[in-house]
Amino acid sequence: MEDMLRYQPIWPESAQAGWNLIQMLKITTTRSCWMRCRFCDFSHFVPMIDDHPVPSLSLLQASQSHPALAEAYDLIKIRGGLSFFEPWSYFRSAIRHVHKRNSAPIQALSAVEVQHFHRVEQKPVQEVLEELLWAGATSLGPGGSELLVDSWREEMASLRLSSRQWLSIHKIAERVGLKSQASLMVFPGITEEQIRVHFEIFRELKSLSVIEVKPFRCLGTQLEIMGNPHLLEVLATIQLIKKSFPHVMVAMNIDNLSRDMCELLQWHGVSRAMVTKDVIE
Numbered sequence: 419m420e421d422m423l424r425y426q427p428i429w430p431e432s433a434q435a436g437w438n439l440i441q442m443l444k445i446t447t448t449r450s451c452w453m454r455c456r457f458c459d460f461s462h463f464v465p466m467i468d469d470h471p472v473p474s475l476s477l478l479q480a481s482q483s484h485p486a487l488a489e490a491y492d493l494i495k496i497r498g499g500l501s502f503f504e505p506w507s508y509f510r511s512a513i514r515h516v517h518k519r520n521s522a523p524i525q526a527l528s529a530v531e532v533q534h535f536h537r538v539e540q541k542p543v544q545e546v547l548e549e550l551l552w553a554g555a556t557s558l559g560p561g562g563s564e565l566l567v568d569s570w571r572e573e574m575a576s577l578r579l580s581s582r583q584w585l586s587i588h589k590i591a592e593r594v595g596l597k598s599q600a601s602l603m604v605f606p607g608i609t610e611e612q613i614r615v616h617f618e619i620f621r622e623l624k625s626l627s628v629i630e631v632k633p634f635r636c637l638g639t640q641l642e643i644m645g646n647p648h649l650l651e652v653l654a655t656i657q658l659i660k661k662s663f664p665h666v667m668v669a670m671n672i673d674n675l676s677r678d679m680c681e682l683l684q685w686h687g688v689s690r691a692m693v694t695k696d697v698i699e
Contacts, residue, residue, distance in 0.1 A: 423610050425654035437684045440492045440669075440692045445516065446699040447477055447509060451499030453530070455575035457603075457634065478508060481515035486696040491522040493692070497531075497559050506535040506546065510553050517554020524554050525599065528561025529587035533579045543587055547594045557597035558588065560630055564603035566616045585619050598623040604647045604655045605634035613655060617662050628690060629659055630669040649679075653686050660687040 496513060513526050527550065536543045565571040566581040588598050600620050620626055633647050659668050669690035672680055680691065
């Protein structure tokens with residue numbers, strides 16, 4: 419009981435200042451992934467032979483011609499699963515086309531995907547990150563930082579990179595000029611100690627500017643029986659982040675949240691509210 423995450427009711431005089439509404443374009447590279455993370459709905463087995471579940475060159479074609487890229491956004495997020503079919507050059511070219519067609523900042527791929535291309539193509543991590551910057555990315559996605567408690571990661575996503583591997587890739591990303599962003603998954607029963615383990619990793623990133631809070635959602639996955647975290651667990655997590663990282667923006671995706679929920683998040687310190695404006699899949 420002593421390690422329970424505790425929510426402290428607050429009675430501020432006004433909502434936290436600086437509520438920024440971020441209009442996003444989400445681009446999904448592929449909805450298949452060989453890592454088989456138990457909490458992810460991208461975790462479908464990708465066969466090495468016979469049927470390919472993703473239409474050939476669909477992402478590359480979309481980056482060149484999709485009408486959504488003519489619209490205005492505050493952020494473009496490029497993320498997805500992993501397969502062995504498309505080489506690194508395929509994704510690098512697609513990101514380059516997106517950058518040429520739209521001036522919005524691009525959060526492209528994650529340390530998990532960078533590690534994948536490093537392994538598959540035997541390309542140095544720094545070279546992958548330098549090419550990502552050249553293609554037009556401004557920041558590396560926070561993927562992989564949801565599970566920086568290695569004991570939890572071993573149980574839920576054993577094929578993912580470790581916490582130290584995630585940190586190492588983000589440190590290299592900082593050196594080549596990509597901004598650092600992290601995330602924290604709030605799962606049912608999360609403890610303050612588990613959150614502070616994440617914080618120990620986050621503190622080693624010099625340019626960390628955003629921590630994205632992700633309530634655990636397991637619908638359609640192996641962990642559906644776990645359910646979702648309680649609202650008070652989410653709010654208590656935000657409180658801990660604000661106390662430990664007062665200079666960092668707290669972000670959340672507010673798609674499908676009620677107005678009352680959005681007001682609660684704003685009053686508790688969420689300053690970067692992300693809304694999905696368009697989707698390319």
